[in-house]
Amino acid sequence: MSLFTRQSALTSSALSRRRFLAIAGGVAASVPILAACGAPGGGSSSGGFAQPDVAPPAQFQGRTNIVFWSGWSGTNGEALAKLINRYNESQSDIYVEIQQFQGYDGLTEKLSAGLQARQIPDVAIFSDVSWNKFFLSGHLEPLGSHFTDTWNAETYHDRLFQEGVVRGEPYWVPFGRSTPLFYYNKDVFAQAGLPDRAPETWDEFRDWGNRITGRDYRGNKLMMRAYTGSDDWYFQGLLWNYDGAMSDGLDITVDSAAAIAAAEFDRACVNDDKIGYLAQEINTDFTNGLVATITNSTGSLTGLTKGAEASGFELGAGFLPVALDTGVPTGGAGLGILKNADPERKAAAAQVIAFLAEDQQAAEWAVDTGYLPATKGAATSSIVTQRIAENPNYGLAIDQLDRARQPDPARLFVGSTILEMRTVIQKLYTDNADPAAALGAAAATMRRDAEDIRAQYEELVA
């Protein structure tokens, strides 16, 4: 911690970040109320909302400037920059500037703060669980009226597109969507005499885990799976697999018997059988051969393939195991336009999104990042089909989409859900907590928060 009052280093502690997220989430939800209190805006455009500073390079001066807020860094950030650059050079009316923040959470914080200070971008990336909150507080532009003959609902993968539709009106189009896959070390499976595939059920996973855990691999004692405590979408999937859910509408069901059974399975794997552990960094542990399996986003397939290659083993991938029922979550991001941006810029922002949905761009984006091809054109494009032919693992995520489900409403709309679920899984893994007690505590908080937004939800969504 800093000796001064401000947090100083890169290492923002989980607790304070969580607390901040909670505050930011609350603010996002309460913006319409606060907006009436007349925060002075420095803005020139609609309703006192101003555009952030833009600094176009000399060759792009004098165009309509579009601000695009992104949370992607590293490889994905470069891939997006390449496409946006191409757009800027492809025409002479619009200049798009990408302004980058730290991941989806960092972007959500920034956007919440920006709405308070009445300075907003024109187009932004929203994660699968953040766009709903901005929709509920009335900050997302309906996209139907912006659609054209060549860019519309038909452009996108049906199931992915439907996730962004509320009462027939699209607010959020898929761009950088993902779904988790089960990754395994083929070397380890072969040495343990296991078949060369992902386990089909969670019981099989547990059985195999007990056979693998404790084996020697490159001088280390192996474990079956490295768990992450920072993401709750696997838990969302596990709940479905056990016939549970986080909520039915806004009625919280995360403390039901089915949900407790799902949580008990995870707890028992980590604390009774000790075939898994809460890892600092699951990818690193996996590619270094400390664990036999992980579940992770399809977006990490490229990185894991490279990492496994460098480490000298072959990467296997498969569908997530199931139990009583199938069902995998989808995640990742999509694009939305800010309702309070200037109308002329909103129209320009729609053109940018349309450009990114063109076959060439959508296909390149999928191949460069490893995200799902989100448009029909991208899925059938030569570079995507060629990639799948070279490495069939890339096709798995697309096939698995048939089992995909939209997150439960609580996860989408109740701000505290994700934080509560992360807390629950961390308690299960590290404290060996009683599943019923941990889920009960989470459910109580979620129920209270669900009531706060029930009126808005009933009016706009249900």
Add this chain to the structure above:
Amino acid sequence: MTTTTGSRPSTDTPSTPAPRARKFRIRSVGGMLGLTVVGIVFLLPFYWMFSSAFKPEGEIYRWPLQWIPSTIVFDHFARAWEAVPFAQFFVNSLIVTAAGSTLKVLLAVFSAYAFAFLRFPGKKIVFLAVLGALMVPGHVTLLINYMTIGNLGLINTYAGIFLPGLASAFGTFLLRQHFLALPKEVLEAAELDGCGHVRRLVYFVLPMSKPAVVTVALIAVIDEWNDFIWPLLVTNTLQARTLPIGLMFLKETEGVDQWGPIMAGTVLVILPMLLLFLFAQRYIVAGLAGAAVRR
């Protein structure tokens, strides 16, 4: 610290000087061992960072650990430099740190002087409020600060980055404690000779408080340089961002991080602070110990 080690021999049971000397030596060997262990704990991560920045990619992830790079490569630095406009960020960091820490120290010195030497109504309550500010975690004020800076029209400016951090409760507190410990006679003599407040501050208080002021200044500089969350929030464009944000650009949002360029970038970011700290750390120890012990 000095008082405890100084008083311990006198409370020991009386014994002849020779065994006592031996005992002391044994203790110091144990102490050396302890110090070495602690030193390694602190230095190892630094060594790992520096060595990873210069190692070929494969050796970073190799198990068992490859402690010494087989060859020195500069590839990671080239990649980091290519991915992030570090030059622009360096200039920004320099400006923000210089302006921010200078103003911060100035403000801390003046307010500490007021708390230590001036009589004004409500002084105790105001000082309590300053102490209270020490207890408030930075994240709580993040959103409020953002709105204030937004309303001032300072988002994405240098001033926007350093303004909210200018009032340093810790600096004020540390300097006030130090000022209170100064010999009153000197200041009384100065007053009798006709020195006003400014002259007393500049010619007497500050020269006598050099370690404390340097400590506050150094911590301010390091703090301002390393700050990440606030500058990230309050800036939008590459033209206004500072060095630590550059590291964010190197981290993968999804998938496997390339640790080589990240370590190279980290070396670039912390090297100036590391050097500064090495040159000035003795002041920090003196400054902190001075304020803590003398009261």
